[in-house]
Amino acid sequence: MTSISNIKKQTSKIKIILLVILFYIVLQLLMSAQIINPYWQQIICYAGVMTISALGLNLIYGFTGQFSLGHAAFFGIGAYTSAFIIKSANFSNPLLLIIGLIAGCILAGIIALLIGLPILRLRSDYLAIATLGFGIIVKVLFDNADAVFPVLGGSRGMVGIPQLTTFTWVLVIVILAVLILRNLINSAPGRALVSVREDEIASEAVGVNTTKYKTLGFVIGSMFAGIAGALYAHLYAFLHPQNFDFLKSIDVLLIVVLGGMASISGTLIAAVVWVLILEGLRVVLPEAVLDWRLVIYPLLLILIMIFKPTGIFGGKEFKFLHYGDKNE
Amino acid sequence: MWLKIENLSVSYGMIKALNNISFELKQGEIVTLIGANGAGKTTVLNTISGLIKPNQGTIIFNQKNILNFAAHKIAGLGIAHVPEGRKPFPNLSVYENLRLGAYLSNDKDFITQGLSKVFKSFPRLHERIKQPAGTLSGGELQMLAMARGLVSQPNLLMLDEPSMGLSPILVNEIFNIIKDINSSGTSILLVEQNANMALNIASRAYVLETGKITLEGNACDLLNDPRVKSAYLGE
Ligand SMILES: Nc1ncnc2c1ncn2[C@@H]1O[C@H](COP(=O)(O)OP(=O)(O)O)[C@@H](O)[C@H]1O
Ligand SMILES: [Mg+2]
Numbered sequence: 269m270t271s272i273s274n275i276k277k278q279t280s281k282i283k284i285i286l287l288v289i290l291f292y293i294v295l296q297l298l299m300s301a302q303i304i305n306p307y308w309q310q311i312i313c314y315a316g317v318m319t320i321s322a323l324g325l326n327l328i329y330g331f332t333g334q335f336s337l338g339h340a341a342f343f344g345i346g347a348y349t350s351a352f353i354i355k356s357a358n359f360s361n362p363l364l365l366i367i368g369l370i371a372g373c374i375l376a377g378i379i380a381l382l383i384g385l386p387i388l389r390l391r392s393d394y395l396a397i398a399t400l401g402f403g404i405i406v407k408v409l410f411d412n413a414d415a416v417f418p419v420l421g422g423s424r425g426m427v428g429i430p431q432l433t434t435f436t437w438v439l440v441i442v443i444l445a446v447l448i449l450r451n452l453i454n455s456a457p458g459r460a461l462v463s464v465r466e467d468e469i470a471s472e473a474v475g476v477n478t479t480k481y482k483t484l485g486f487v488i489g490s491m492f493a494g495i496a497g498a499l500y501a502h503l504y505a506f507l508h509p510q511n512f513d514f515l516k517s518i519d520v521l522l523i524v525v526l527g528g529m530a531s532i533s534g535t536l537i538a539a540v541v542w543v544l545i546l547e548g549l550r551v552v553l554p555e556a557v558l559d560w561r562l563v564i565y566p567l568l569l570i571l572i573m574i575f576k577p578t579g580i581f582g583g584k585e586f587k588f589l590h591y592g593d594k595n596e
Numbered sequence: 597m598w599l600k601i602e603n604l605s606v607s608y609g610m611i612k613a614l615n616n617i618s619f620e621l622k623q624g625e626i627v628t629l630i631g632a633n634g635a636g637k638t639t640v641l642n643t644i645s646g647l648i649k650p651n652q653g654t655i656i657f658n659q660k661n662i663l664n665f666a667a668h669k670i671a672g673l674g675i676a677h678v679p680e681g682r683k684p685f686p687n688l689s690v691y692e693n694l695r696l697g698a699y700l701s702n703d704k705d706f707i708t709q710g711l712s713k714v715f716k717s718f719p720r721l722h723e724r725i726k727q728p729a730g731t732l733s734g735g736e737l738q739m740l741a742m743a744r745g746l747v748s749q750p751n752l753l754m755l756d757e758p759s760m761g762l763s764p765i766l767v768n769e770i771f772n773i774i775k776d777i778n779s780s781g782t783s784i785l786l787v788e789q790n791a792n793m794a795l796n797i798a799s800r801a802y803v804l805e806t807g808k809i810t811l812e813g814n815a816c817d818l819l820n821d822p823r824v825k826s827a828y829l830g831e
Contacts, residue, residue, distance in 0.1 A: 456695075456699065456702075459695060459696055459699070462685070463685050463696050463699075466685035466686060466687060466688060467683050467685055467686075469647060469679060469683065470679055470683035470684070470685065471696075472667040472668065472671075473647065473667065473676075473677040473683075474671060474676075474699050474700075474744065475667075475668045475699050475700040475748070476668060476696070476699055477666070477668040478668075
């Protein structure tokens with residue numbers, strides 16, 4: 269690699285960092301000046317939360333090729349774990365949110381590991397079935413959680429969760445998620461992940477431990493969901509099992525497919541657009557029309573599959589997400 | 597013996613694909629396994645490379661019984677498998693495919709050496725280094741599949757029907773490359789339906805028929821064997 273291209277890379281890196289800081293300062297100013305009102309502040313944060321979760325699913329489905337239908341369950345596990353800890357300990361300092369975030373992230377990861385290890389040994393799509401069942405079980409557990417831990421509220425929902433999620437927290441975690449995913453995908457383990465998606469047999473034949481890498485993708489992706497869920501819990505201060513049912517998993521799946529499989533850029537755009545449009549519609553349209561979502565979603569999926577099966581970005585990335593030179 | 601397969605039997609559920617087969621390969625040899633469609637050739641290679649677990653038998657490689665090794669462990673012993681039907685990763689570039697071939701190595705110099713060897717054998721791949729594998733022609737795909745197996749500089753290269761679906765000129769080219777690879781020190785286990793080509797470059801050969809080895813011997817003897825001639829050489 270020549271030094272000139274090195275310098276170019278350095279300057280474009282600095283440009284991106286400056287742009288992100290500028291974006292942060294502008295939004296933060298607009299928010300504290302109330303030009304962006306608290307309602308929209310929450311929506312912007314929610315867009316970030318969905319971005320993190322969807323990046324996780326893209327790692328599992330887009331990059332590794334494993335079909336998980338239980339993403340919302342991992343999101344919910346992160347949410348309830350963090351809410352439980354922070355509320356029980358009565359933390360009110362936004363910095364202490366880190367404890368909830370880490371706990372939610374790690375528990376989601378451990379559970380994904382326990383599910384993934386036995387199932388991902390198999391070469392077929394059993395993960396979809398297993399995670400579908402898992403999602404339903406988790407929802408039932410949330411519904412009845414108050415029997416063991418009254419504070420979780422069960423089917424009445426959990427209230428009074430300290431509202432610690434700030435725009436700063438969300439943005440920091442989004443950036444971390446993007447960086448982790450980008451660096452992972454462009455490393456040797458990342459190539460192994462993608463090779464599993466491309467052709468599992470050939471991947472094993474070149475010496476990739478496919479079970480290990482499928483599990484790795486699944487666990488890290490579910491950890492993204494867990495941390496996103498934790499942010500979500502402390503954004504709305506209220507959790508209800510309904511927020512983590514099967515349909516929520518489909519929401520995330522739609523974002524991944526819309527944005528483009530195996531495209532970080534696509535997921536970033538699709539998640540933000542998705543949340544903003546959904547909320548925008550809520551302002552414009554009456555609630556009754558919104559129920560048609562369940563008709564519109566599958567239609568949308570079918571239309572994407574017919575006209576642009578690779579999604580908006582399908583495997584392509586913004587320049588700043590390229591990492592190193594693919595030919596070294 | 598360097599690679600020794602003994603009494604190997606494999607079933608897919610109720611279907612018996614291999615029935616008590618034994619064969620061997622000396623270091624430096626080209627040994628070919630010929631047989632018609634469905635004879636069990638692919639099953640043999642998949643079993644050696646650990647993709648399929650056999651019901652019984654032993655597979656000795658370098659004095660180790662590797663029968664119960666996981667596929668990635670077997671690849672680590674220097675056995676490279678080029679699967680049937682040319683299987684490069686279609687959405688990855690030629691370069692990324694080759695890097696995956698050396699997946700088990702962390703040694704940069706070793707990888708660079710492997711890559712330059714491979715480009716010497718397959719200059720055409722060098723010209724297409726950034727191209728997604730899915731856009732290569734059939735012959736180039738076969739070259740990439742073989743190259744991917746060779747980057748790791750294996751001791752044993754197992755090829756599953758490299759001539760499948762290629763024009764006669766390309767088949768010639770591929771077989772010449774196989775000979776070159778062998779003369780630079782890599783042992784080769786070649787599975788083929790194209791018995792004529794395979795017997796011409798191999799030193800020894802085995803004939804596989806519905807899961808059993810029915811004939812074995814020096815390749816040139818089998819080329820002149822009337823049974824082989826009528827069944828596999830179309831004479
Ligand atoms: N995955 C499988 N499931 C069931 N039967 C199989 C499978 N793969 C191969 N077979 C059967 O095993 C036998 C040997 O197949 P194979 O090894 O692919 O033969 P060849 O490579 O010589 O054409 C065939 O009868 C085939 O139908
Ligand atoms: Mg075959």
